[in-house]
Amino acid sequence: MEVNTEPKKGNNRKIVGGVIVGLTLALAIFITSLFIEKIPNGYVGVVYSPNGGVQNETLDQGWHLVGLFDKVTRYPIRMQTVNYKNIQVATSDGKNITMDFAYNYSIQPDKVVSVFNKFGPVDVSVIEDSYLKTRFWDAGRKAIAKYSVIDTYGEKSSEAAVKIQEIFSEDVSDLGFIVDNLTLGVPKPDKSTQAAINKRVEAAQELERKQIELKIAQAEAEKKKIEAQGIAEYNEIIKKSISPEVIQNKWIEKWDGKMPKATGTNSLIQIPTDDKK
Numbered sequence: 001m002e003v004n005t006e007p008k009k010g011n012n013r014k015i016v017g018g019v020i021v022g023l024t025l026a027l028a029i030f031i032t033s034l035f036i037e038k039i040p041n042g043y044v045g046v047v048y049s050p051n052g053g054v055q056n057e058t059l060d061q062g063w064h065l066v067g068l069f070d071k072v073t074r075y076p077i078r079m080q081t082v083n084y085k086n087i088q089v090a091t092s093d094g095k096n097i098t099m100d101f102a103y104n105y106s107i108q109p110d111k112v113v114s115v116f117n118k119f120g121p122v123d124v125s126v127i128e129d130s131y132l133k134t135r136f137w138d139a140g141r142k143a144i145a146k147y148s149v150i151d152t153y154g155e156k157s158s159e160a161a162v163k164i165q166e167i168f169s170e171d172v173s174d175l176g177f178i179v180d181n182l183t184l185g186v187p188k189p190d191k192s193t194q195a196a197i198n199k200r201v202e203a204a205q206e207l208e209r210k211q212i213e214l215k216i217a218q219a220e221a222e223k224k225k226i227e228a229q230g231i232a233e234y235n236e237i238i239k240k241s242i243s244p245e246v247i248q249n250k251w252i253e254k255w256d257g258k259m260p261k262a263t264g265t266n267s268l269i270q271i272p273t274d275d276k277k
Contacts, residue, residue, distance in 0.1 A: 042078035046116040075112040079104040095149040100185030111176020139168035
């Protein structure tokens, strides 16, 4: 008995054809991907070709066709945030403190080729953690050295941050780095420095307390002086306003109508006498 194998052969051909189409499509996508480069939003790309070197024309946001062996390095042109932990610097009074810092930066679009020529085809994070970190530490060292350890805790910390940003920005601006919004974390001194800080803070608080007490005492003394002056002026007015006639009038107002027993010249008032008798 013969078995008809034609349907099976037809199915096998379809399967093989589908596999071939799939492989062909996958290979086409893979090959195409070798020639396409996507630049994310906020970045530009610098193209390096083994044959022609660095291309002066950069790639902006979007999809681009590139050579098979071209190398594209992306650089941020919108603000990026960098955080540095535990950077040690010395203050003007010789105290070593450890601080955390944060700043924003971007790269000028027309300077990205210069950045590539200096650092080569490396990711920008490598530049952040090497070149930029070194330049930042140098700026922080120069700026903080002008402030005491107490200053870094108080209102001058903002001033110190501005100074660091000025030095840092000027140092890296030639390469096209734009620095903005630099902030300082709370200083973390060693134990001996912390003990010295605590003593100075306590002394400052004690001085402030004494100054407040002195101002209160001065205010109280001034108040008493004004009150005493007012009483003296009042007494002087009363003294000037009293006369024999006023005294006699007050006595008459208080008199109950009874004649005093003593009517001599030493009595409080003189009782009129009848000269006709």
